[in-house]
Amino acid sequence: MTKATTLDVPVGGRADPARMMEGRERRFAAALLAPAFIALMATTTFPLLHLGWTSLHRMDLAMPFMDGFVGLDNYRELLGDPRFWSALGVSLVYTFSTVILQVVLGLALALLVNGMKRGQALFRIVAILPVVLSPAVVGMVWRTFMLTPEFGVVDYLSMTAGLGSHNWLGDPSLALFSVVVIHTWQWTPFAFMVLLASLAALPEDIYEAARIDRASPWLCFVRITLPLLRPAIVMVIIMRTMVALTAFAAIFTVTGGGPGTATEILNLYAYRKSFTELSIGYGSALAVALLIFTLVITGVLFALRRAK
Amino acid sequence: MTSVKPTRRHVLQAGLAAVAFPALIRSAGAQDADLSAYKAAKIDWRQASGEQITVAVIPASYFDALIALAPQFEALTGISVRFEKIPPAQIRQKAVIDLTSKAGGYSTHAADPMYYALYAANKWVESLDPYLKDATLTDPAWFQPDDIIPAWRNANTIDGKLYGVPYDGEVTVQVYRKDLYDAKGLKAADTLEDYVANAAALNDPGNRLWGAALRGVAGAGQNVYIYSSLFKEFGGDWFPGGKFRVNGPEAEAALNWYVDVMRKYAPTAAQNWNWPDIADAFSQGTIASYIDANTSASVITNPEKSKVVGKIGFARWPKGPTGKRVSSIWNWGFPINASLPEKRKKATWLFIQWAASLQTQALTSYQFSGPAKRSGVNRLSLWKNPDFVKLMNSFGDNFVATTLDALEQDTDVNWRPRVPQWPAIGDTLATAIQQALVGQATTKAALDEAQRRLEPMMRG
Secondary structure, eight states, rough: OOOHHHHHHGGGGOOOOHHHHHHHHHHHHHHHHHHHHHHIIIIIIIIHHHHHHHHTTEEEETTTGEEEOOTTHHHHHTTTOOOHHHHHHHHHHHHHHHHHHHHHHHHHHHHHHOSOOOSSSHOOOOOOHHHOHHHHHHHHIIIIIIIIIISSHHHHHHHTSSSOOOOTTTSHHHHHHHHHHHHHHHHHHHHHHHHHHHHTTSSSSHHHHHHHOOOOHHHHIIIIIIHHHHHHHHHHHHHHHHHTOOOOOHHHHTTTOTTTTTTOOHHHHHHHIIIIIOOHOOOOHHHHHHHHHHHHHHHHHHHHHHOO | OOSSSOOHHHHHHHHHHHHHHHHHHHHHGGGOOOHHHHHHHSSOOOTTTOOEEEEEEEEEEEHHHHHHHHHHHHHHHHHHHEEEOHHHHHHHHHHHHHHHHHHHOOOOEEGGGGGGGHHTTTTTTTOSSHHHTTTTOOOOOHGGGGBBOOOHHHEEEETEOOEEEEEEEEEEEEEEHHHHHHTTTTTOOOOHHHHHHHHHHHHHHHBBBBSOOOSSSSSSHHHHHHHHHHHHHTTSSSSSGGGOOSSSSHHHHHHHHHHHHHHHOOOOOGGGGHHHHHHHHHHHOSSSSSEEEGGGGGHHHTTTOOOOOEEEEEEOOBTTTTTTOOEEEEEEEEEEEEEEESHHHHHHHHHHHHHHHHHHHHHTTTOOSOOOOOOOOOOOHHOOHHHHHHHHHTTTTTTHHHHHHHHHSOOOSSSSSTTHHHHHHHHHHHHHHHHHHTSSHHHOOOOOHHHHHHHHHHHH
C-alpha cells in the first residue's frame, strides 16, 4: 500500500492508478496501431478521395489547356452518355448471369460430390485448378486454344456436334455469352468448394428424422438442405457479385470489350476513357459511378442476408 | 574525377545492368569492336560520360539487335544505358504516365509517331532541332540527318519541329502468293477493284484457302492503321474546311470496301487478327494475299515456320478510286524526355544519334552477327546499298523496289489525323470499324456514332 502511494504522489497525488494505466495502455495501443492505420489511409482512403476530387475536374491529357475544376459536369455528362448506360447494362447482365450460374452449378456439383463415397479428394483438387489460374492466363487460353473459329477446341466440338462453326468472340451476340461462360468456368469451383464444405457439416439427424417421416428427396432438399445452406449461399453470392462487378482481366484479354462494345463492362469503359483516351477526369467519374453501384448492390445483399 | 576511371558506382551500375540483361554479358565482347567509324564524327562523344539513361523499348528482334550493340555505345561515350522492355500494348500508357509524372523515368522510349502531337501539346518532349543544329552535339556531315527516310521524319514532325528520330519502321505493301497468281494468270493488283477480283478468283474456303486478309482486330494501330489508308484513297479528308470529320460518303465507301473484303474473302477469325496472325496464316498457305507491313516478310520467309518460302511476291498498295496510293507507315522513333536534367538530355541525344546513325543501322541489319537481321532500317542510302539489297531481296520478288517506291511515293503524312486527341480518335474509330465489321451496326451508323462521340472532344 505504501508502495502504491509513493508511486502515485509524484504524478499529482489524486490520480486513480487503474485509470492512469488504462490511459497509458490506450496511448500505447494507438501508437501500435498508427503505422498500420496511416499505411491504410495512404493506400486506400487517400487515393479514393483523390479519385473523387479528380472526378470533379476536367483533366484531359490530350487538351491540357482545358483542364480545371468543373464541379459535377462529368457526372452530368455521364448521365447522358449512352455508352455509360450500355456498359452498366453489360456489367449487370454479366454479374447476375455469372453469379446465378456459379451458385446453381456449384451447388449441383457439391450435392453430387457430397454423395460420392470415393474420389472426393481427387475431385476437389481437379476443381480447384481453374481458381488458382490468373484470369489473364485463363483469358489467353480461352481466346486462342478454345474459342478460335475453325481452329479452337470448342469450335471443333461444335462443328462435330453439327452446330456449325461460330465466331465465338467476334459475333456480338455470342461474345457476351462466351465471356460469361469463361468466368463461370473459372469461378464455379469456388462456389462448389464452399458449398461442399457446408454440406459436409450439415447435421445428419435432421435427415434421419425426415426419412422416418418419409419425406421425398426433393422435399428434403427444399425444406432442409437449402435453408441450412442459406448463409453459405448468401456469402458466396455476395463475394462473387463483388468480384464480378469489378472483373477486368479476363474480359480485357479475351475481347478487350469488343467486338464493338458488346462486352464492354463499366470497369473496362472507365479504363479506356482514362488510359486510352486519356480523359482522366471523366474516367474518374465513371470509376466513382462503378463504386457507388457496387456499394449499393452489396448493401442490398447484406440487408437480404440479415432479413429472415 | 575522370570518367574513364572505373569508380565503385560504375562497377555497381555495370553489375546491375548485367543482372538485368544477360544478353549484354554475352555480347560484352562487342566492346572490343572497332569504334573508329563513330570517332570520325567531329563531336566529343564523351561529353556526358558518367550519366545513366533508361531506354524503354518493345520486345522485338530489331531492338534486341540494338541492345546487343549497346556495350559499344557505353565504351564510346562512358554513358551507361539501361533498357526496359515493355510490350507494345502497354508502352504508350507507360510512357504517358512517366511523362505526366515529370519524374524522367525513361530518358527516351520507342515512341508511337501518332503521339508526338500529344507530347508536344503538353511540352513533355524536347524539340530536337536545337540538338541537330548544335555543332558540339551533332556533326551533320557525319550524321547526315537528311538520309533518314523523309516519310518517317515527317511523321515525327509537328508544326515544323522534329520530336523523334526514327530508328526502325515499316511501310505497308501488298503481299501475295506468286505461285497461285501465276497459275491463274493473275497479276498483283493495281487498283482496289483488281485486288477484290484477285481475291475472288482465288478464294476457296472449302480447300482452306482464303483470298485476302486485312487487320481486323480493333485498335488505333490495328484496324485503323489499314482503314486510314483506304479512307484517304477513297478521297477522305480528316479536316474538311478545318472541322474534324470521320463520317461522310468517302468514309462509308472506304469502310464498305474493307468490310466487304473481310466478310467475303478473309477467314472469319481474321476479324480478331493483328498482323502476326495474318503472317502466320499466310505462312501456312491458307491466305492468297494480304496488305500489311513490309516487315512481316521476316515471318513469312522464315524457313523454319513458313511453307511458302520462295513463292512470295510484293507490290505497292493498290490505287483507290481517286487514283492515289496511300500506304500506312510506321516508325519507332526516339524522343527526349523534357523533364531530364541538362546533362542527361545530352547523354540521351548522343544515344539517339548513335542508334540512328548509318553505322549502327548497318551493324544491326545486314552486318549483324546474330540470326535476326533487321529489315526496317532508317537510311535511304542503306536501302540502296548492294549488300543490304541482296539480303532483303532474298525475302521475295520485288521486295526492295516495292518498299522504296512505297516509302518515297505512296505516303501521306496526314493519312491519320495528327492531333493531340489522337488516342481518343484512334480508339473510337477502332470500335466503329469493328462494329461495322461484325455487323453490330451498319457502316453509316457506326461512323455517325463515332463522329457524335468525337465532336465534343475536338471542340475542347
